Amino acid sequence: MASPPQISSTPQSIFRPNAKHREAISKIFRIICAIGLGIGLVVLGLLLVDVFQDGFARLWQPGFFTGNASRFAQKAGLRTALLGSVWLLILLLLISVPIGVGAAVYLEEYAPKNRLSQFIEINIANLAGVPSIVYGLLGLGIFNELFGLGPTLLSGALTLSLLILPLIIVASREAIRGVPQSMREASYGLGATKWQTVSNHVLPYAIPGIVTGVIISVSRAVGETAPLIVVGAVGYLTSNPGLLRRFSALPIQIFDWISRPQAAFTNTAAAGIIVLLALLFVMNGTAIYIRNRFSTFR
Numbered sequence: 075m076a077s078p079p080q081i082s083s084t085p086q087s088i089f090r091p092n093a094k095h096r097e098a099i100s101k102i103f104r105i106i107c108a109i110g111l112g113i114g115l116v117v118l119g120l121l122l123v124d125v126f127q128d129g130f131a132r133l134w135q136p137g138f139f140t141g142n143a144s145r146f147a148q149k150a151g152l153r154t155a156l157l158g159s160v161w162l163l164i165l166l167l168l169i170s171v172p173i174g175v176g177a178a179v180y181l182e183e184y185a186p187k188n189r190l191s192q193f194i195e196i197n198i199a200n201l202a203g204v205p206s207i208v209y210g211l212l213g214l215g216i217f218n219e220l221f222g223l224g225p226t227l228l229s230g231a232l233t234l235s236l237l238i239l240p241l242i243i244v245a246s247r248e249a250i251r252g253v254p255q256s257m258r259e260a261s262y263g264l265g266a267t268k269w270q271t272v273s274n275h276v277l278p279y280a281i282p283g284i285v286t287g288v289i290i291s292v293s294r295a296v297g298e299t300a301p302l303i304v305v306g307a308v309g310y311l312t313s314n315p316g317l318l319r320r321f322s323a324l325p326i327q328i329f330d331w332i333s334r335p336q337a338a339f340t341n342t343a344a345a346g347i348i349v350l351l352a353l354l355f356v357m358n359g360t361a362i363y364i365r366n367r368f369s370t371f372r
Contacts, residue, residue, distance in 0.1 A: 143155075155324050159324045162321075163292060174246060177243050178284075210300055224306070228318060238294065245287020246284045249284045308322055309329060
């Protein structure tokens, strides 16, 4: 009777040196990552401390939030730039959210899975990584020149909408894709149509991810400078911005103050940076709150 095949066993002593080597490499990698994180946090902390030291006192001076742009640092205010950023924020929400979420719903729920849809998906993912200055040049050629809008608030809002549309589409698709397929099948089993399933079940379940992606994308656009400079935003504006009028924004105003040779504008620019950071912090905090709030109802 033939003996059963012997299973070769390797002594554990052979693996022990390799395991120790891997553990040592893992510890070194964790230390390197911790050092990199620490350096980044220290540099960020030093920058924030320097900005707050220069600009915190300027925030409480009369006329900083209500005054217009001025050639004198003590009289310069944020009113026109702040109004421009608020208008840009509103227009971005009105333009980019319906288009971006609608495109995500179509690509994820209705579009056929063929080469054309794959080609569109790849290009959307690639557009999300295009530098913002490219969108500024695109907006200058299309909205300023081709459509004849000129360097207006509407042109700036449309340009920034192009910038964040790929980000909103990608984030919304990921949120919709995260909805369990069983929820759709249960809805179909009860006789619901495709649109009823999407509108009453898929979208409400995906709202936390969609809203988070939208707010983070819009907050990125609010802090952009290069596209607005290319489109024609100005740093010195004494009149309120209008839909078809020249406009300014917080990043443009800060850039203008920093570019001035007078040393007094350094404190004014630092105060503007604090206001912009506070605005971005509030927007990102709102995104986190909405995501956590809606997640508790699932």
